[in-house]
Amino acid sequence: MVSLLKPLMDKHPDFGTVFAYVRPLWYDDLSSIEEELRNREEEDRRIREKALEGDIIKDNEVPPRRVLDLYSYRVVPWWVAAMLIGLPRAVSHAWMDKKDRESVWTRINGKQWPVFLPLGIDSRLLRNEWLNEGCQYVWVDVFCLRQEGGLREDLRVEEWKLDVPMIGFVYGEPARLVWNAGPIICYLSGLGRPLSSNVDMTSDRSWFRRAWTLQETSTDCVIAGLTDEETTEQLESLRADIQNAVPPLAGLSVFTTIPSSLVMRVLSDMKKRVSSYSIDRIAGLAYIFQGTQVPAYYKSQTEEEAWLKLWRASSLECRAQIFFFFPQPGRGEQKWCPTWEQVLSEELPVVECDPTEKWYGHLYYEKEGPGRPFAWTGHCIKDGYVCGLAKEDPSVRVRSGELRITDGSGTTHTFRITANHQYPIPEDSYELWGTSGTGSTFTSFREPRALLKYWVLGHRQGTKFEKFSIFQINEEDERQRLIKSGLAQGPNAKGEPRLRIDLC
Template sequence: MGNILSRIIGLLLSGVKSICIHLRSVFSNAWMKDSSPDATSDSDQNANIIPPSESQEAIPHGSSTAESNGPVLEVTTHSPPDLSSAETAPEPLSCDSEAVSIFPEPHAQEDLAFPVVTISACTETGQEESSIKVPFQRSYTGRKPVISSSLADTPCATLGVMGLLDQLNTTLRTSHTLDTPSMSSTLEDCIKNNYDFGTAYGRLRAVWGTKDWNTIQDEIRTREARDQEKRRNALVDNRIVRPELEPRRVWDLYANRVVPWWSSNASLPMIPSTTNVRPVSHAWMDAEDRVPVWTPINGKEWPVPIPKDVSLDRIRIEMLNLGAQYTWLDVLCLRQEGGPSEDLRAEEWKIDVPTIGVVYVKAKVAIYLSGLGRAFTLKEGDLDSDRCWFRRAWTLQEIGRERIIVGDTPDGPLHAKPIDKYGNYDAEILTRFHKQLQSISTVYRPRLSVSVTFEILSEMQSRVSTNPVDKIAGLAFPLITTTIPTYREGESLEDAWTELVNEMSVWNRGELFFWYPEPGDTDTKWRPSWEQVMKAPLPAGPALKRYLCEDWPREVWKGLGDVAS
């Protein structure tokens, strides 16, 4: 024990000088920033919601500050688009022109225009548009190759090879013939596999514009094989060594079908504006308020649990109105309980559940605050409910780089106006809600003087999950672990916590070691147990990484990591 203490003291002494220099630099820069015109110009920003406009949504939000010294709220609402422009301004197929695509776009000419298409909730669901509370869920009109549900549901066998080709050409404005190499065999495979048109369209749209149809089937098989190999190689000794692994599936909104990620044009973002995937975040409602729906959207692979008053078709319309081409929605893209292949769920979840965060971390996230697909309302008790979005464990990693509140209505809580410059509203619940809404923007941008590790753990303390181990699994992406433990539903909490700590960076483990004021209450004494970090008040200690890592010699941190291990 004496040797360990001596090593620790030696490591600390070797960094004292650099700490002082770094602190002096930090406070000097902070003083200069506070006294600069740029820093004070934002001090009167009290708005909780950025007014909905395309130009304002494109403005970077990260550097803005409010009177509370926290970032100005990065949440936007949306208004129905100016649909008149759809009739005069043709749009290219790609939802985001900057999106990285693994396949060529399905058209050769950049100026190829698609006809105006309207998808109405009345036609899709039989519900009168006037009875739908959320305006964005009533209808979609635009120049995208979006197909109706009735067309998507049409079996390829009913269309036949020629009919399938004609429909694909009509939808994508192309002129392929059966003389195109491999065309007949590719379409025949769709019939043999019992695809409906939506499935065939979703799987073929990304490759429809390829220049070499001679090798198209080999290319499709190769991409599938690479995806399978990538998932096998991502798992090593119950650890996911490739946390940035793409999701297994994605919802193709144009085809209204869940398709394999590898067969789509979906791309993970480097920044929110460089992706055509809009992930959805929501808090699950109680079981008695949900209904399992068997739907062709996911090929009826499992029953999709959604709120009783919600339609997947209305959610699709809302996402299309947001400009999304693909979306990731857990109930559709992550295998759920039930279905003919239930035995696959536990195996898929080992990788798919821990890596959910990858689709959210840099995305612009669509958030339903009152349950999936439901209009956002607010009444007494909602913010204290265990089903509140702000209180769910999984939503901590779903905050994203930017976010937009969906399910919005013209008279909803998002449009309430503050009654003073301090952000108070005429109802206490509105004041509390808007403060909570603003606070989520700071989760991944903690103050320089506060430990990132303890900031995130503190945020998780007040959250709940159906399965207690989910709280630990939901920390991997917020804590930016180098690798991720696999997900096992029945694992003990302390074992899961130990595995997560072992995958943390040396900086995060160093924060646990240095700043937690008591020894661990399990066999591991150098860091707190899971029960300690969830039940005891956590320190607001300085962040080791920010203050030390830039100046301390590499061997100092290596030695600290050895001691902490």
């Protein structure tokens, strides 16, 4: 036995770590342990190297680099425990203020970096609480994510490029269901601290106000740190607060339909949150707005750089939502979407949609394309006159106007339109682009309630379209009249969009 374990003991003098490495393979052929671990490590290395390409993570389902083994109480690479767990139980918490926490150097993580714990918290009690929850392995950032102030700062910077964006995968509800990871363990008063009966939701250190905890919002969670003081009513109220924080986040994945209100709801919530680093509020959106790729994390980049990279990697539907729902042209490099400064400074419109409404807008990003790479495919009205929306009217939340279109015979058709914002739209002729209702990659049906409902107006700049503002045709009978008139050019007989425009 000693001879079999000696290579591990030479590499890891700490017996707890050796036990953590051997435990998942204990019932296999012990003579092959060294080879099996070597093969797993090599495969994990290939996965991580392949996932990161430049400043983009091409695989949005990369498992966490490390997990905390509660039986040995040691942090080990994910590949050591992968055969037993798939994904670990995720622990969600908000960091305490510097004056209310301490840095602990511990054998739990091999003393590779300081573990930041709230003052007075014994890590052994954390272990007991998680074991009592039935956990074998957990993921919690202070233990499993390399922290600043450790032995290898150069390694931390490299690891964070991949590891920080992939935190969202650990907490994502679909992934946890598929991997049978169990509900999130949530500390509302600080890691390991007893739950306060009066959780301050307005504090900058509140779980409800931190940027990173937005992606940890889930319909299922276990509230940790319970004492004998909490009543059933208080616990149910706290669970409701968590689950209702941003309802559209429930159950999101690239295989589910993205609610029409998602982007504006999430941005409205995130702009009120706080973070240690300025770009974290943007980085915390990456997994929520995901396409099949996620931007790598660079703490040194500017907010606007991070914001543009976010939209390059986001899903087609999320790009379409910011295109159709933000009422002003962008003030930066891209006109089709706002700058991050605009999101923070401008009042975002309230998007009210039928909860069952599903529409699919395809706003493409072509990395290899010439010029500006963003393009929209959908319905188009080449020349429409918009009136009635030139002035602000603070007395109403939704303004009313008209869209007038003249057909080939000289007949003018008038349609009632609305604007859920106060941005003035001068009376003029515009080129108009609308939602097509075309099916996504995973569905083939059409949703009539979204067809021609949302519109962007603007003007041509050469071969590109420059957005000016937005409006809606909310009344179903008005949309049906527009559809039957044939004035809006759209998909061909097979339902395939044949109109496409590059965006400024």
